[in-house]
Amino acid sequence: MQTTPHNEARRGDYAETVLLAGDPQRSEWIAATFLDGVRCVNRVRGALGYTGRFRGVPISVQTTGIGAPSMAIYAHELLDTYRARTLIRVGTCGGLADHVKLRSLVISQSSSNDGAVNGQLFGFYNYAPSADFGLLQRAAQRAIELGLDHHIGQTASSDVFYHPDVLGRFAGVRAHGALAVDMETSLLYTVAARFRAKALSICTVVDSLVTEEQTETSERQELFTDMVRLALEVAVPAEPATPRR
Numbered sequence: 104m105q106t107t108p109h110n111e112a113r114r115g116d117y118a119e120t121v122l123l124a125g126d127p128q129r130s131e132w133i134a135a136t137f138l139d140g141v142r143c144v145n146r147v148r149g150a151l152g153y154t155g156r157f158r159g160v161p162i163s164v165q166t167t168g169i170g171a172p173s174m175a176i177y178a179h180e181l182l183d184t185y186r187a188r189t190l191i192r193v194g195t196c197g198g199l200a201d202h203v204k205l206r207s208l209v210i211s212q213s214s215s216n217d218g219a220v221n222g223q224l225f226g227f228y229n230y231a232p233s234a235d236f237g238l239l240q241r242a243a244q245r246a247i248e249l250g251l252d253h254h255i256g257q258t259a260s261s262d263v264f265y266h267p268d269v270l271g272r273f274a275g276v277r278a279h280g281a282l283a284v285d286m287e288t289s290l291l292y293t294v295a296a297r298f299r300a301k302a303l304s305i306c307t308v309v310d311s312l313v314t315e316e317q318t319e320t321s322e323r324q325e326l327f328t329d330m331v332r333l334a335l336e337v338a339v340p341a342e343p344a345t346p347r348r
């Protein structure tokens with residue numbers, strides 16, 4: 104019997120820290136490229152999940168599919184059933200600000216949304232889904248040290264991918280500084296907060312809603328190397344070198 108309706112892994116199969124990728128091919132590539140001693144722990148619905156080691160520390164990667172409800176299910180089950188404590192999204196996003204160029208990284212400090220969840224969970228309040236400060240701080244520091252082309256700030260998450268008013272519908276959040284849009288970061292931050300867990304979203308800009316430029320899907324796995332490196336640096340910081348006496 105499966106452990107949850109969406110996952111066949113047993114308790115203990117996932118590490119405390121899980122990278123979250125929308126696309127199962129990205130999960131497979133991350134596991135094969137960056138982790139040692141990898142085993143597949145979930146194949147249900149093709150939402151591939153893997154556990155291996157990075158710098159000797161157990162790390163998992165889980166596919167979350169497309170959209171907030173799908174993210175919410177996988178994040179909830181990882182935190183509740185599998186006792187994960189840190190979730191780091193390694194996703195893709197579309198640039199909303201003029202200075203956010205293709206292939207750069209967007210590290211989301213907070214994420215507005217157009218979904219129904221705020222109303223259902225928070226009633227009158229406009230909840231502010233936010234990254235874990237410690238993870239955000241570490242990501243900011245390592246991104247600079249590694250010389251990565253990155254932006255840190257607020258983002259938006261939308262339930263609508265195809266919209267007739269491509270950019271105009273984001274006028275409000277753009278006017279207030281939103282850097283990029285994806286579909287899952289906002290609800291990831293909300294679910295993590297519910298479990299008092301840590302979450303961070305790092306996305307690679309694969310298209311710009313401002314210039315309407317796009318990256319090729321064929322270049323995408325290599326494109327994600329910087330994002331995954333950064334996520335793993337945040338998850339498992341290198342031991343500082345022992346000072347010489």
Ligand SMILES: O=P(O)(O)O[C@H]1O[C@H](CO)[C@@H](O)[C@H]1O
Pocket residue numbers: 124125126168169170193194195196264285286287
């Ligand atoms: O590439 P992923 O991680 O799936 O993220 C983005 O890509 C999908 C849309 O193409 C949405 O899930 C969006 O958030």
Ligand SMILES: O=c1cc[nH]c(=O)[nH]1
Pocket residue numbers: 195196197198264284285286309310312
């Ligand atoms: O959600 C997303 C992801 C990438 N690009 C977009 O325009 N939207």
